[in-house]
Amino acid sequence: MSEGQQETAxxxxxxxxxxxxxxxxxxxxxxxxxxxxxxxVQLPGGQTVQVATISDGxxxxxxxxxxxxxxxxxxxxxxxxxYRKILNDLSSDxxxxxxxxxxxxxxxxxxxxxxxxxxxxxxxxxxxxxxxxAGGGAIQINGAEGLQALTMAGAGGQQAGATIVQYAQTSDxxxxxxxxxxxxxxxxxxxxxxxxxxxxGIPQGMVVAxxxxxxxxxxxxxxxxxxxxxxxxxxxxDAAKECRRRKKEYVRSLENRVEVLEVQNKQLLDELSGLxxxxxxxxxxxxx
DNA sequence: CCAATGTGCCGTCATCGGGC
DNA sequence: GCCCGATGACGGCACATTGG
Numbered sequence: 001m002s003e004g005q006q007e008t009a010x011x012x013x014x015x016x017x018x019x020x021x022x023x024x025x026x027x028x029x030x031x032x033x034x035x036x037x038x039x040x041v042q043l044p045g046g047q048t049v050q051v052a053t054i055s056d057g058x059x060x061x062x063x064x065x066x067x068x069x070x071x072x073x074x075x076x077x078x079x080x081x082x083y084r085k086i087l088n089d090l091s092s093d094x095x096x097x098x099x100x101x102x103x104x105x106x107x108x109x110x111x112x113x114x115x116x117x118x119x120x121x122x123x124x125x126x127x128x129x130x131x132x133x134a135g136g137g138a139i140q141i142n143g144a145e146g147l148q149a150l151t152m153a154g155a156g157g158q159q160a161g162a163t164i165v166q167y168a169q170t171s172d173x174x175x176x177x178x179x180x181x182x183x184x185x186x187x188x189x190x191x192x193x194x195x196x197x198x199x200x201g202i203p204q205g206m207v208v209a210x211x212x213x214x215x216x217x218x219x220x221x222x223x224x225x226x227x228x229x230x231x232x233x234x235x236x237x238d239a240a241k242e243c244r245r246r247k248k249e250y251v252r253s254l255e256n257r258v259e260v261l262e263v264q265n266k267q268l269l270d271e272l273s274g275l276x277x278x279x280x281x282x283x284x285x286x287x288x
Numbered sequence: 289c290c291a292a293t294g295t296g297c298c299g300t301c302a303t304c305g306g307g308c
Numbered sequence: 309g310c311c312c313g314a315t316g317a318c319g320g321c322a323c324a325t326t327g328g
Contacts, residue, residue, distance in 0.1 A: 235313080237299060243315055244297080 232312090233300070236301085239313060240299070240315080241297095243313095247315085
């Protein structure tokens, strides 16, 4: 399809009322768009909407202003894979558009920015109950009987709905159970709480939760190294998630581009075939 | 039904490169 | 030089699929 040669389809009712007008954009425009823009749909009110290919991580972002996304995508796709560069682009856009937050919320349930800054220090149990990390460092659990499972409410380091801690109500307080050996919870204020399996005193698998103050007072300076390590692991864990998310998004964009280029290629082949037939039937008209 | 295999996701480690 | 974020590599786990 050459420049300015657009194909238009009109969807109308039996009474002849036009519902929508679909204009296929030129191959060049498609190529420039890189991945997403396939057609323009004109609504009855005169509003024009770009119809884009749909992929998991992109639909939530591109329903709004698509022009800036198209521009950005064009830049992304015109260069060789560089996740660092992609990150720079994304981070520069993040100030204006909170796209990462939205995508991550629906993508894999990972935290919005990083695990360090949880949106709220309140967590929800599988039964809908809540517990909170109070300002003094205490973990407060609202009324529980029997064994309960704690899951992160909303964003967090664990998979959405994954059980990270179980607890039971006892006569002398709360007791925690957990599948792993250690869990670190960080509050919105940045304080780190370690939930660890003790060496003895309580049944195996039972853990206790300690606040930063008690950790420092009971175990002293050497624990600082452990705490730093846990924070570093948490940050790296989150960075790895984000990196994988960007990589998946990049692969999706490449797949989208393949689709677009295949369509473009087919159109060009069809056009070539048509021209060949035309030349065969009417050789004298060639070049006019 | 069950073991083998494939796939996807995650956490961790090692390394690199940029900022200070 | 140190710190920190990004990312490749690796291994583990959970789940789905497949063949006997």
